[in-house]
Amino acid sequence: MIPEVIYIETTNFCNANCIMCPHDRMKRKKIVMEDSVFHKIISGMAGIDLSNTQLFLHKEGEPLCDNNIAERINYVCKKLPKVKEVGINTNAMLLTETITEKLLNSGLNLIFFSVDGTSKETYDAIRINCHYDTVEKNIKYFLKERKRQKKNIRVVMQMLLTDDTKKQKEKYIEKWEKYNVEFYFKEMHCYLDGGNSTFVEPDFSKQIRCCTDPFRIIVYYADGSVGACCWDYNNEFVIGDARELSLNELFNGERIAYLRKKQQELECRDIKPCNRCGRVYGYDKISEY
Numbered sequence: 001m002i003p004e005v006i007y008i009e010t011t012n013f014c015n016a017n018c019i020m021c022p023h024d025r026m027k028r029k030k031i032v033m034e035d036s037v038f039h040k041i042i043s044g045m046a047g048i049d050l051s052n053t054q055l056f057l058h059k060e061g062e063p064l065c066d067n068n069i070a071e072r073i074n075y076v077c078k079k080l081p082k083v084k085e086v087g088i089n090t091n092a093m094l095l096t097e098t099i100t101e102k103l104l105n106s107g108l109n110l111i112f113f114s115v116d117g118t119s120k121e122t123y124d125a126i127r128i129n130c131h132y133d134t135v136e137k138n139i140k141y142f143l144k145e146r147k148r149q150k151k152n153i154r155v156v157m158q159m160l161l162t163d164d165t166k167k168q169k170e171k172y173i174e175k176w177e178k179y180n181v182e183f184y185f186k187e188m189h190c191y192l193d194g195g196n197s198t199f200v201e202p203d204f205s206k207q208i209r210c211c212t213d214p215f216r217i218i219v220y221y222a223d224g225s226v227g228a229c230c231w232d233y234n235n236e237f238v239i240g241d242a243r244e245l246s247l248n249e250l251f252n253g254e255r256i257a258y259l260r261k262k263q264q265e266l267e268c269r270d271i272k273p274c275n276r277c278g279r280v281y282g283y284d285k286i287s288e289y
């Protein structure tokens, strides 16, 4: 099997403290990934057909807190030229003109800008330590330069749906559509015990569905340990270590096979963190992705 989505968390530092994000509850040490680990991860992907795989250089943290993010994107593009798309999600607060220039020329194919709302009041109350005016200015500069330099980079404006932001959806589209962007309106999910969701009604006595994550994704955490779940921000279920194993060994190894089997049997009661996950024990709206 080959993953559909690969996340490499080149740093788990963040410049923000958003109200819906478990980042402030993360127990893992905050670091920038060592180059030796990053290079080992990429060399462990050589020879694998990644033409249907998206590779993101972020996970729990802000990718622009990694001073070498553009160089790392460039490294991936050179070493893995056939990968379907290389992307990042960013809050854009640190997206200076210099970083924009570097990113535009890094080989990046896809960038998600996380902008929750169309007003300073709404946005600043969610994205603590970020400032709406700065973020809007930074993104508009990026979009202007993308157009001027004729760069073929997909831009997705992503807004989390809260009671406040929901009311601003039309205005959001009106504001950004003229810049040739795509939109992603994302339901808030529970992120295990660390995030916010109004939709989860879990009953932990009965698992009701099999999670798709271990069949689709792989996550390389900043210290080189590896997981197979989008929500496991503390990497409680480790499938291996990238300093020792290649992508193929990790994604087709015994540890992940065990997790998949337990998921298929709906028998995750002894598996942390699945045994407290609203995605398989409840009705989180985002469950089906």
Ligand SMILES: C[S@@+](CC[C@H](N)C(=O)[O-])C[C@H]1O[C@@H](n2cnc3c(N)ncnc32)[C@H](O)[C@@H]1O
Pocket: 014, 020, 021, 022, 058, 059, 060, 061, 062, 063, 089, 090, 091, 113, 114, 158, 160, 186, 187, 188, 189, 190, 191, 195, 196, 197
């Ligand atoms: C963990 S962040 C990392 C990248 C970057 N710091 C950012 O904010 O875009 C990745 C994505 O998760 C989203 N996110 C954070 N908390 C969430 C929640 N409770 N439900 C759904 N998405 C969430 C953010 O909006 C962001 O788009």
Ligand code: SF4
Pocket: 014, 015, 016, 017, 018, 021, 022, 023, 060, 061, 062, 091
């Ligand atoms: S959503 Fe992104 S920017 Fe906000 S705290 Fe989490 S990682 Fe940081």
Ligand code: SF4
Pocket: 211, 212, 213, 214, 228, 229, 230, 231, 232, 273, 274, 275, 277, 278, 279, 280
């Ligand atoms: S069930 Fe929840 S914790 Fe387990 S792999 Fe899926 S999303 Fe992650």
